[in-house]
Amino acid sequence: MAQIQAVIVGESMSPTLADGQMVIFSSPEERKPLPHDIVLFFHPYKRMKLVKRISHITDEGKYFMVGDNPDLLSSEDSHNFGPIAGEKIMGVLRETD
Amino acid sequence: MRNIESDQSDLLVKAYAHCDGPCGVYDPASARVAGEAVQSMTKKMLHLECPDTSDASAMAGYLNTMSRYALIKEEEAQKCKKELLVLWTDFFKPNHIESFPDLHETFWKAAKLCSACKVEVSATHAQELMDAIEEIHQMFWQAKDREVPWIRAS
DSSP states (O other), X not given: OOEEEEEEESSTTTTTSOTTOEEEEEOTTTSOOOXXXXXXEXXXXXXXXXXXXXXXXXXXXXXXXXXXXXXXXXXXXXXXXXXXXXXXXXXXXXXXX | OBOSSOTTOOOOEEXXXXXXXXXXXXXXXXXXXXXXXXXXXXHHHHHOOOOOTTOHHHHHHHHHHHHHHHHHHHHHHHHHHHHHHHIIIIIOOXXXXXXXXXXXXXXXXXXXXXXXXXXXXXXXXXXXXXXXXXXXXXXXXXXXXXXXXXXXXX
């Protein structure tokens, strides 16, 4: 069963996920990403992986990602880089420590 | 357990939940200082007197000084544009448009003025750039619900 173990770096998903928290993601093949899911995905422009929540799916079938932190400045998300194509999603949050 | 860094590695995946500038520090003062430098260099270029063109030594000094002014103006205008773009694309969010409906137009105009100030030696455009930066200064601090006066270094 494919899964990805990861550690959270940063505060944009606070208070749901804290900096340094260990989490496990299921593969998108195993668990289809849906609105309100927390997902791991490739940043569209940088060599890094981000964790955000799916706000909604756009008319073009892309995923609009947002941070949970209510502080607008704490999250670099789809407000900055636009919606994300499905193939960029690596995992869907399954469990936390 | 699959590890996407490397299937052969024990390393954990780092899932970044961060902002573009992890420090979260934004301030239009950076653009203002660069804009002031552009305006200062523009004025110096316009007021630099051309010597007798038959005086080789004086001409060499004149061209050297003019080149340095132009170089600094070019660099500072580019820096100013970069600082403005960071504010525009990273600090301001869609909800700010409700409070500042002219936000996009103001930034677009300011960025274009940076380019104009690079290409030209225009006191008018240099002043218009400073005016645009002042507008952005007012929007920025209003968005943060703080009163910060517009003060120039020069």
